[in-house]
Amino acid sequence: MSEFLLTQVINFGAPLVGLILLLGALGLPIGASVVLIAAGAFSQQGILSWPGTALIGLVGALIGDTLSFGMGYYAKDSVQRRFGKSAAWRGARASFQERAGLAVFLTRWLITALAIPTNLIAGGSGYKYSQFIAYDVAGEILWIGLYGGLGYLFGSQWELVYDFMSNFGGLILGLVLFGFGLKQAWNWQKKTRSQLI
Amino acid sequence: MLHKKRPGQRAVMAGLIIIGILFTAFFGMRAVHAFRKFNGHRPPPPGKVETDVELIRDWMTISFISKTYYVPEKIIFDALDILPLSNHDKSLKVLNKEYYPEKSGYVLSLVKKTILTNQPPLKPDPPLTPTASPPVAP
Numbered sequence: 129m130s131e132f133l134l135t136q137v138i139n140f141g142a143p144l145v146g147l148i149l150l151l152g153a154l155g156l157p158i159g160a161s162v163v164l165i166a167a168g169a170f171s172q173q174g175i176l177s178w179p180g181t182a183l184i185g186l187v188g189a190l191i192g193d194t195l196s197f198g199m200g201y202y203a204k205d206s207v208q209r210r211f212g213k214s215a216a217w218r219g220a221r222a223s224f225q226e227r228a229g230l231a232v233f234l235t236r237w238l239i240t241a242l243a244i245p246t247n248l249i250a251g252g253s254g255y256k257y258s259q260f261i262a263y264d265v266a267g268e269i270l271w272i273g274l275y276g277g278l279g280y281l282f283g284s285q286w287e288l289v290y291d292f293m294s295n296f297g298g299l300i301l302g303l304v305l306f307g308f309g310l311k312q313a314w315n316w317q318k319k320t321r322s323q324l325i
Numbered sequence: 326m327l328h329k330k331r332p333g334q335r336a337v338m339a340g341l342i343i344i345g346i347l348f349t350a351f352f353g354m355r356a357v358h359a360f361r362k363f364n365g366h367r368p369p370p371p372g373k374v375e376t377d378v379e380l381i382r383d384w385m386t387i388s389f390i391s392k393t394y395y396v397p398e399k400i401i402f403d404a405l406d407i408l409p410l411s412n413h414d415k416s417l418k419v420l421n422k423e424y425y426p427e428k429s430g431y432v433l434s435l436v437k438k439t440i441l442t443n444q445p446p447l448k449p450d451p452p453l454t455p456t457a458s459p460p461v462a463p
Contacts, residue, residue: 131382131383131384131416131418132384134384134385135384135385135386135414135415135416135419138385138386138388138389138414139386139414172371173375173392173393174392175389175392216334281368282366282368282369283368283369283373283375284369284375284377284380284393285366285368285369285380288359288362288363288366289363291359291362291363292356292359292360292362292363295352295355295356295358295359296352296356296359297352298348298351298352298355298356299348299349299352299353299356301348301352302344302345302346302347302348302349302350302351302352302353303345303349304345305341305342305344305345305348306341306342306345306346306348306349307345308341308345309338309339309340309341309342309345310342310345312338312341313338313342316338
């Protein structure tokens, strides 16, 4: 899939990069990161124009994020009907609202595997769109600048960059899952102990 | 009353920790391995003409390879014995399937060979020591 898309990016240029980033932001597993790093490299090789590609890519990613936020927003009522009375859901929603900005920002460029769930939860939990888009823009600019910039810097050696970045992303995701599980276990232990005393 | 976690919640908690450890170990090792490879390479200087044909992949098109390696498209198409018409936007993989279906990897290896024999000569590096400037008239 990625190889086919890379050939098409060479042929169709920046508009296709924008479309791929849009579809990636909607949750389609089409390898948006690999295309972004390759687009940076193609720009260095004179195949694409970097400012134009970065701008179109940013617009595509923002539209995709807005649409997935919207999906969460319009599913809000049915989620509320189903889980609204659950204390766990209310607690999780309140906890998300506290750290939503940071979650949106970090999932754009560092923990990209969690970007879609974050968009859906943000939309579904009633998080303000104006705040969502502000953190979204900041995170996406950093993602495009970092991934595309590394591709640009390394040119035809961009596959090395992708190899490292994709594994590094998996490592960060593992650490986040482990940390989150550990925090939950710690809180549970603490509550149990305090109630015993 | 004691704070109790339902078995389902406990399973989620344990699952998160176990998956987290597995992901960290698996991707951590791969990231270290990738970093070692990555660290051995420095970004090429701007404007450097690519010469390493091992970086050519079968998803690339002839026009892309031509621009990257500064070898005219016509030379590559002639070497492949393929007409450029309507083949500009096809990958080497597709060209191989269409024109040489019985020879796997033939187009890729022939393109590499053609690039190696037809690349323009490299410009000599500029001298490291500054050239002597003419004496300034008093």
